[in-house]
Amino acid sequence: MNSRISINALTQPLVTQLLKDAEKLHLIVEKPHCTIIDAGINAIGGIQAGLRIAEICLGGLGHVNLSNSGQGTWSWQIQVNTSNPVLACLGSQYAGWSLSHEKFYALGSGAGRILAQKEPLFNELGLTDNATNTTLVLEVDKIPPQEIIDKIVQDCHLPSAEALTLILTPTRSLAGCVQIVARVLEVAMHKVHTLHFPLERVIDGMGSAPLPPPAKDFVTAMGRTNDAILFGGQVQLFVTGDDSDAKQLAEQLPSSASRDYGRPFAEIFKDYKYDFFQIDPLLFSPAKVTITALESGRSFHAGQIDLQGLAKSFGE
Structure with missing residues (x-):
């Protein structure tokens, strides 16, 4: 799916506005070489910052908001929608760029990934961009070392570090919680890709997930x-396509289809001795899915919400 849309160009106005609103969003901006936006390390950050950062992760191609579902104790949820789910979720939001130096490690999300072209996915989808400035979102609790900044600048073919913005969102922070949960649609799209369903047939998408308390x-x-x-x-x-394909995708997509489903993720992670790659990759998917076949208008449903699982995980 070749695309002439530049997610870097779409993202830049969102980043500019985030910088303008940094103080009221409880963010800290530093410019040692590149621009660093702290959304929860030394800064307070917050839910509104997380919503803005999630839309930056989506490459300016999606909307993220907060709503109340009225369902269960944890009814405040993050909602996401995009009419470009492949480009927004896989081409931008997916945390697919591995960055490490000595004791520093992070996965990069956002428009910078398409410039670096470090993942086979971009060649597969035929996605490119020639922007001269970019942004990456890192889920980390420390400032990246200069070696990481230099690597990103070089790999993204930027003229200088001044053309790079890094947004840092620790998992323990409110902003971090929001931007991670806002990946509910991206997680589904990644599993669609893993199941080898043709991505060009996914036309539109939306998702929601409850906002957990920070830990x-x-x-x-x-x-x-x-x-x-x-x-x-x-x-x-x-x-698009046959109803039978839509039905099969619905049946395979929910998290309950995985052999590792059923216990809080932290327990599973511990049992695998904190080796992320030992976990069944098919676990990473939403609890409940609906696949709508556009030609027939039929919808196919699978999976279910587990309120008890949420309560156990969220500390009730």
């Missing part, structure tokens, strides 16, 4: 944000 440590926070999607996430995708 005092990384593992608990990671567990809660994952469980928000695995136990409480809902996604609807609109696809």
Whole structure:
């Protein structure tokens, strides 16, 4: 799916506005070399900042908001929708760029990934961009070392570090919780890709998941944000093609189709001795899905919300 849309161009106005509103959003902006926006390390950050950052992660191609579902104790939820789910979710929001130096490690999300072209996905989808400035969102609790900044500048072919903005969102922070839970649709799209369903047939999409309380440590926070999607996430995708394909996708997509489903994510992670890659990759998906076949107008449903699982994970 070749696209002439520049997610870097679409993202830049959102980043500019985030910088203008930094003080009222409880963000700290530093410019040692590149521009660094602290959304929860030394800054307070917050829910509104998280909503803005989530839309930046989506490459300016999606909307993210907060609503009340009225369902269960944890009824405040993050809602996401985009009419470009492949480009917005996989081309931008997906945390697919691995960045490490000595004891620093992070996965990069956002428009910078398409400039670096470090993932086979971009060649597969035929996605490119030639922007001269960019933004990456990192889920970290420390400022990246200069070596990481230099690597990003070089790999993205930027003229200088001044053309780079890094947004830092620790998992334990409110902003971090929001921007991670806002990946509910992206998680579904990634599993669609893993299941080898043709991505060009996914025309539109929307999703929601409950907003968990932040946690005092990384593992608990990671567990809660994952469980928000695995136990409480809902996604609807609109696809072209035969009803039989839509029905099969619906049956395969929910998190309950995984062998590892059923316990809080933090417990699963611990049992695998904190080796993320030992976890069944098919676990990472929303709890409940609806696949709507556009030609016939029929919808196929699978999975269910697990309120008890949410309560256990969120500390009730």
